[in-house]
Amino acid sequence: MSRTRVLLLNAALGPLDYRVPHGMTVEPGSIVVAPLGPRQLLGVVWEPERMPSDAEVGDNRLRPLLAAAPVPPLGDALRRLVEWTADYYLAPPAAVLRMCLSSTSALEGARSVTEYRATGQVPPRLTPQREQALERIADRQGLIRELATIAEVSDAVIRGLVKTGAIEAVEVDIDSPYPRPDPDHGAPTLSDDQRAVADILVANVDARAFQPTLLDGVTGSGKTEVYFEAVAEAIRQGRQTIVLLPEIALTEPFLKRFHDRFGCEPVAWHSGLRSTQRRRAWRAIASGEALVTVGARSALYLPYRDLGLIVVDEAHETSFKQEEGVHYHARDVAVMRGLFERCPVILASATPAIETRQQVELGRYAELKLPGRYGVAEMPTIEAIDLLSQPPERGRWLAPKLVAAIQDRMEKREQSLLYLNRRGYAPLTLCRNCGHRFQCPNCTAWMVEHRLVRRLACHHCGHVLPTPRACPECQAEESLVACGPGVERIADEVTALFPEAKVAVVTSDTIWSPAKAAEFVGRMEAGDIDIVVGTQLVTKGYHFPNLTLVGVVDADLGLEGGDLRAAERTFQQIRQVSGRAGRGTKPGHVYIQTHSPSAQVMQALVTGDSDAFYAAETEARRDAGAPPFGRYAAIIVSSEDQACAQETARLVGRSAPQVEGMMVYGPAPAPLAMLRGRHRFRLLVHARRALDVQDVIRDWLGTLDWSPKARVTVDVDPYSFL
Incomplete structure (x- = not known):
């Protein structure tokens, strides 16, 4: 009798053994349907030696598997990634596996749908509505509801045309193939610096070996065009590429650049996709048909058949850290997936994180630099406005010097951007x-x-x-x-100062989808916007040649709160938003409004001496034993009952083990002491780098028994301290 071990999509359960019925063939990675009591659950066949089971059951008591999904098995490299993620981030393996099987409809096999198209026949009774429908539908094809929308008629009119034979039904495979990118379609003219870097990246793809590389280039240096050459090489070899972007709003401008370079759009993967789009993308990725996938951090866990390259764009971005569910950091997981897949990983950034710089320093990552902007574009000049000596007028938030600069750009018919990282x-x-x-x-x-x-x-x-x-x-x-002030208040002030200006507010409230981002880009390129007021959503990825002025309204905002990365994050965001200015032939200028112009981070921004800033920040981290020179892990205890949360947090704190090289601080109420109706307490574990802190925490929490009303979660390498 054949028995097999299955990891079910139930985080409360460990792996279970099942009997493989006669006639069914499974192997490690096979996606199966298994019975659990009266329910049927999805699971994946796993190697028993890699996933020990707590419940050994005799052969005669095993229940049979119900079905095997008609899709390729999850590859060895992806299964190793699931194990590593679960181990490193102290997450249930089933919770990680769920991210790999994020489209259940994709597991159902081939499916088709009935669509409709015009036959060219003219019905005997041609009413005005029917005539309008046939005229507007022309050679389009779609569902009855879609055709009715296109034609601006009722569904009944379309159904009537079907009965007359003027429109016919067509069976369509909903998993229609994606167009294949052409690596030679729009090959760019690269500068000598760009070509030298691109050649190394292409060689890394050819070598088919693990090689993490930091692509460190100033804003506007053409990093995207350079790593596109490596993407082109992977396409030539018929191998797959992942490009990770930190924001869904960045997807649309990126898709346009990709289309210009490769003649078609890549496969997109993000939370804004419909279920049918997710299904089609998942199946194309699993079969190896989808050669380039562009998406959010969750795209890392898709079942690529033959991965040849991973690119993490804007790799410094903190939004790559998942704050719900499995608390993974996509930048670090990307490097691990590259290791398991034996493929190169490119981390592209104009402001690399200190953790990444340290990996370069240790020789674990290679570094390639693009020190200058592409073509005739020059870096913008940056100037601090001291709000203590040059304050705004009473009741206003923009200093007179910045207002005068905006007026100057209005007269020159150039565009301005005001940045404030505060919505509303x-x-x-x-x-x-x-x-x-x-x-x-x-x-x-x-x-x-x-x-x-x-x-x-x-x-x-x-x-x-x-x-x-x-x-x-x-x-x-x-x-x-x-x-x-929030961005809306700044926009009101701008409108009052410049009533003739066309003002756009750009935040996650106004740009919530790729389509909205495309609309914004189109208006900017057409000159239909004079002044943009936006949050960090506009700090990266956009290229507007006529945008020559950037004003940072409150540069001190990000320095509040005592976060260990506050100065670094402030530097990165302001450096990134500064990079939106002067990307074309016209010179750019940046004004930074601050109450602390002499602060180290402000001086580094004005002088452009990022090396000195990073050296000082790195030394401060080293002295404090903070990442990357030490380890942090947060333990968050929450409950709808405040007393229960507090008692559980005290239990965790009292039980903290005495381990050399590890300190436990707390418990204390979290800065956000209540979140979504749950009271929260935090403990912070601080350990030396060499200590395997995950094993310590696993053993520590594994011995405790707390109330079912309390929830205890662990965030390894936390980015948010709220």
């Missing part, structure tokens, strides 16, 4: 009569006023309520006052 109109609304502050009922956070949609919103849990006319505490009317 104001971060706090209070009553001037009684002092009442609007706080989220589910979180320890203020409600942010969004004046455009007349709502108060919590940016942590999504709770919204209409902006009231009167204070809910003292009932005073017209007493509510907005405190501090």
Whole structure:
């Protein structure tokens, strides 16, 4: 009798053994349907020696597998990645595996759908609506609902045309093949520096070996065009490429650049896809047909058949760290997948993270530099505006010097960008009569006023309520006052100062899909926007040759909060947004409004001496034993019952092991002491680099028994300290 071990998609269970029925063939990686009590669960066949089972069951008690999915098995490299992720980030293997099987409909085998198209016949009774439908449909093909929308008629009109024979049904495979990118379609003219770097990256693809490389190039140096040459080489070899982008909004501009270079769009993978699009993409990736996939961090766990290259664009971005579910960092997982797949990994950034720079220093990563902008474009000049000596007018947020610069650009018909990393109109609304502050009922956070949609919103849990006319505490009317600026408030100020200007607000509230991003890009390129007011969403990836002025409204904002990466992150974001200026033939200028112009990070931005800044930051991390020279792990205890959360956190704290080279701080209420209705306490584990802190935490928490009302999660290498 044949028995096999299966890892089920149930994080509460370990691997279980099943009987393989006669006539069914499975192997490690096969995706199967297995019975569990009265339920049927998806799972993956695993090597028993790599996934020990706690419940050894005799052959005579094994239940048979129900089915094997008609798709290729998950490859050895992907299974090793699942094991590594689960081990490193202290996550259940099933939770990691779920990311690999993120489209269940893709496992159902080939499927077709009935679509409709015009036959060319004219029906005997041609009403005006039918005539309009046939004229607008022309040679288009689609579902009845889609054709009715195109023709602006009812579904009944289309069905009537089907009955007359003027429109016919066609069976269509919903997994239609993707167009194949042409590596020679739009080959660019590279500078000598770019060509030298591209040749090395192409050689790495040819070598078919693991080689992590930091591609460090200033903003506008043409990093994308350079690594596209490596992508082209992988396409020539018929091997697959992943390109990871940190934001869904960046996908659309990237797809356009990709289309210009390779003659078609790549396969996209992000949360904005419909289920049918996810199914088609998953199956094309698993079969090896999809040669280039561009997507968010979750694209790393898709079942590529023959991976030849991984690119992490804007590799410094903190949004590559997953903050829910499995707390993995896509940059680090990309390097590990490259190791298991034995393929090169390119980390592209104008402002590499200190962790990445340290890997270069240790000789683990290669480094390739692009020190200058492509063509005639020059780096912008950067100037700090001291808000203490040059404050804005009373009731305003833009300093006179920045306002004059915007006026100058308006007269020259050039575009300006104002950057403030704060969504909404104001971060706090209070009553001037009684002092009442609007706080989220589910979180320890203020409600942010969004004046455009007349709502108060919590940016942590999504709770919204209409902006009231009167204070809910003292009932005073017209007493509510907005405190501090958000992008909407800056946009209002700009509109008041420049009533003739066309102003666009760009945040995740206004650019929530690739289509919205494409619309914004189109308006910028057409000159239909004079001034952009945006958050960090506009700091990267965009290329607007007529944008010559960038104003950073509150450069000190990111330095608040005591985060160990605060100065580095501030430097990266301002350096990135500065890079939007002067990318064409016209010179660019950047003004940074700050209360601390002498601060090290501000001096580094103004002088352009990033090496000195990074050296000082690295030394400070080394002295503190902070990453990358030490290890952090956060243990977060949460519960809807505050007493339960506190008692569980104390239990965890009391049980902390005494290990040389490891300190445990806390428990203490988290800065966000309540989030989505759950009370939260945090402990911070600080360990020396050489200590296997995961094993220590695994053994420590494994011995504890806490209330089922409490949830204990571990965040290895945390990026958020909230």
